[in-house]
Amino acid sequence: MEDIILKEVYNNIKKGKEIALVTITESLGSTPRKKGSIMAVKEDGDILGSVGGGSIENSIIIEAQKCIKNGENKNFHYKLNDKGTIGMNCGGEVKGFIKVFSPSKKLIIVGAGHIGREVYKIGSLLGFHTVVVDDRKEYFNDKYFPNVDEIISDNTEEKLKSYKINKNSYIVIASRNEEEDTKALRAVLGKDASYIGMIGSSKKVLKVKNRLLKEGFSKDELEKVYAPIGLNISSEDxxxxxxxxxxxxxxxKNKGSLEHLKDLKKAKL
Structure with missing residues (x-):
């Protein structure tokens, strides 16, 4: 059964879905399942395997779903007696660990020009799964995009519309002109990406957003777009x-802040 559970974990990650693996690490006294028992828990609460059944398993499933939602791993400890909180009186104790497995974060770069190339280089160093979208096939060579994970160079707008985009997706739109940027933004708006950013001046951004607003896209969707793109830390390079x-x-991605660490964690002299 263990191999089937582990295959399920692998298949979910491959499909771009998060999944939690629950493992009993310690079992003392009388318990429903023993040390080493495992169970996979999906985002919707669907399970494969078992770590106890009844109240304890239901409680662990709820905790695993919370871990998936919060992107965190967690230890758990249940007492199965009168001192416990889940209404089971087997007499023993169970300890375990919830490990969340997430697919690689995807960096989808629309545009293979100067900006796109540099975004690709840094994104690769940061460990992103890189996807570059551009119909200029001559740009896809080892000089500009060595070891790129995916290339979309045919029917780019339609393929971008149908491409699987979820909360593990981070999209950078920096194509060769306003029209191509508009097409790309139109293709990804309303999807569950964690980040959509578009390059351009404030004037251009306003023009593109107004155009898409007239086409029926909501103001809320458009306001979520980071445009003009990026932090105000750079020159024109x-x-x-x-x-x-x-x-x-x-x-x-990391739910960070723009504060200096020296201000947050001052070292006392």
């Missing part, structure tokens, strides 16, 4: 612009 973009993405 493409490398620095890319750092500003990835800095903004990391800020969102």
């Amino acid at each position: 493409p490398v620095e612009i890319a750092f500003g973009i990835l800095g903004e993405i990391l800020l969102i």
Whole structure:
């Protein structure tokens, strides 16, 4: 059974879904399941395997779903007696660990020009699964995009519309002109991406948003777009612009702040 559970974990990650693996690490006295028992818990609460049944398993499933939602791992400890809180009186104790498995974070870069290349370089160093979208096939070579994970160069707008985008997706729109940027934004609006950013001046951004607003996209959807893109830390240099973009993405991804660590964690002299 263990191999089936582990395959389920792998298949969910491959499909871009998060899943939790629950393991009993210690079992003392009389308990429903013993040390080493495992169970996979999906985002919707569906399970494979068992770590006890009844109240204890239901409680663990709820905790595993919380861990998936919060992106955290967690130890658990249940007393199965009168001192416990789940209404089971087997007499023993159970300890375990919930491990959340998440798919690789995807960095989807629309545009293979100067900015896109630098965003790709930094994103690769940061461990993102990189996807580059551009119909200029001549740009896809080892000089500009060595070891890129995915390339979309045909029917780019339609493929971007149908591409699987979820909360593990971070999208950077920096194509060759306003029209291409508009097409890309139109293709990804309303999807469950954690981040959508578009390059351009405030004037251009307003023009694109107003155009899509007239097409029926909601104001709320458009306001979620980070545009103009990036943190205000760079010059006009493409490398620095890319750092500003990835800095903004990391800020969102890691729920960070723009405060200096020296101000948050001052060392006392």
